[in-house]
Amino acid sequence: MTRLAGAAAALALGLNAFALAHLDFTRGAVSASPRTQAPQAVETFDAAWTIVRDTHFDKTFNGVDWNAVRAELRPRAAAARTTSELRAVLRGMLALLGQSHFTILPATADAGQDIPSGTGEPGFDVRLTGEGLLVTSVEPGGPAAQLGVKPGWRVAAIGGTATGDLVRTLPPETDERVRRLEVWRAAQVRLRGLAGTGVMVAFEDAADKRIELTLVRRAASGQPVTVGSLPTMFVRVDARRRQTPSGAVAGVIAFNVWMAAVDAQVQQAMDDLRGADGIVLDLRGNPGGLAFMLTGISGHFLGERVLLGVMKTRDSELKFVSNPRLVNARGERVPHYRGPVAILVDGLSGSASECFAGGMQSIKRARLFGETTMGQALPALFDRLPNGDVLIHAYGDFVTADGTRLEGRGVVPDEPAVPRRRDLLDGRDPALEAALAWIDRATSGRNGVSGWRQP
């Protein structure tokens, strides 16, 4: 069994570093579990409190007296009359830590929750900006596109809830990055629902004219992936060629979550784009996933094993080292990609995306464009609690190769590029444009990666 244990241990290390911001947990309840039972309030509270006590990477619990927390909140958990009340106690307990990746994923809908569950989507994405909640992308051929929705339109209301009300529910002192994240989440919760059902959305078009549309949600696109107790996620990888301003060729690869199913598709994309003058990795809106995957994805751009960052737990460290990808999808030896690499990030790039972008930035192998990332970069585990809910709990901290801690700070782009409404209405993407222009500068405008010198 030594052989088995060794191999299993290696796999466990990969699964240990699960770094997924809770963006996609807006999709509703976690997968059904045969363990779902009656509230079991005290048992569930004790389990959650104990797991955090035993695994939190910081023995000081970020300055919180964890025993005092138990003394104060356990009686409230015991007094909880419903599962929803218990969850409120648990969430309150976790919130005291003031860190990301501590949350409860409900196994059943909270009482009074009028939000429909389901993974259907209306086919457009949004971001909260200084100019309101804007449509930032519209899926070609999707429900929104079919009804003429355009990037740059402002979302005034979703399902009868005014956008302003989504913003006003947050305390005035809320950090701007958190405000944008929470409003996005609130919008997504309302936009998503059962496929085939409709959601009424009020937009303001380019001329600020109010347009009310009922969008029929279509089934979520992408490859469904369910890992353990987590909700099903839909993996989407998009790869295409874009011309730089000088006519050079850049490969643009976007993926929406760090799941194992991404790897083969990125491998194929890299095989197709190996001759490109530059590569742009678009991680905007990517909330993370299996953080250990960054060792494999980074290996497409590094010819040697290079330290990208370190996960520090209470009593050990796990190094994230690139694994050079020197074999193509056909099993042939190939060189790693040596050209310039740009990474696009925004306020919804979280967790594993931050670890990757921050790591690549720290070793100067990539230049970052866009907006500062989420700042929620703690590797986490997920454990089923006695009542069937799932506890997400951080058990490690992540610092990049140059010692930068990302939690709370995020990854700061080398070239900030914030989409304005006018840009979106004109069909422009400032972050991508900046990245393509940089590829031109980096390669001196010449086609061919020989014009690029890696720093």
Place this chain on the structure above:
Amino acid sequence: MSRFNLRLGRAVSRVLSVVAVAALAAASSVVVPAQEALPPARTLIDRHVKAIGGRDAVLAHSSMRITGTVSFPANGISGSLEAFAAKPDKALVKLNIVGIGEAAEGFDGTVAWSQSPMTGPMLAQGKELEQKKFDADFYGELRQEDRYKSTTTVEKTTWEGRPSYKVKLVRHDGSEEFEYYDVENGFRTGREFTRDMVMGQVKIQQTASDYQKFGDLLHPATTKVNVMSVQQVLTIVTVEYDKVDPAVFELPAAIKALMKAPAGK
């Protein structure tokens, strides 16, 4: 697994343990003097080997295929496992995890490799390679004396709630690991060791239980592996001896390609 099934599983494992103890009681015993002097490590190792079927039975086989399951109970992750081994030191382990895919690692006597959808193909180097070679020894279960600088019983303690002897094994490279041998039935029931991996040096704790007869040898049907706060449970379902096709140990195409010199060199 429901709590009821969890209890049922524990109950079954207790029954199996009792059966195993009863079956082995006559064949296996360690004389512990009244002053509780610790038995020599070699005695404990030999007693374990005898308990699982005997040295001759172990040496009679030249290859083995194991099938089973792997799970991460806390977070609901599960999958299947298939492991091959052959003398003198060939090994291949495949784990197929739902939602992740197949991860494999192997050693063909010279090259140690791994491949996973999270990292891509990878060659083991340096100390990691040496450890893979050591672990791949088909008869490693015997803990042959020439493979260690020393083996010492360090204390009588408790392991998984049972009285156990703790044995320290020191390899010729100076690395140490600890093993636990059940006082009552002689089985090796635990290990604590470290392994060098690309990610750094990792502490691994392993608990073996539910020894059951597969063919002419007993194997722990359940092995729990703890790595950095995560517990996995490996379960053996079948064991087949001496029918492994040597071709299974051949290096995958991606690994062969990795070993080729870069183009132009």
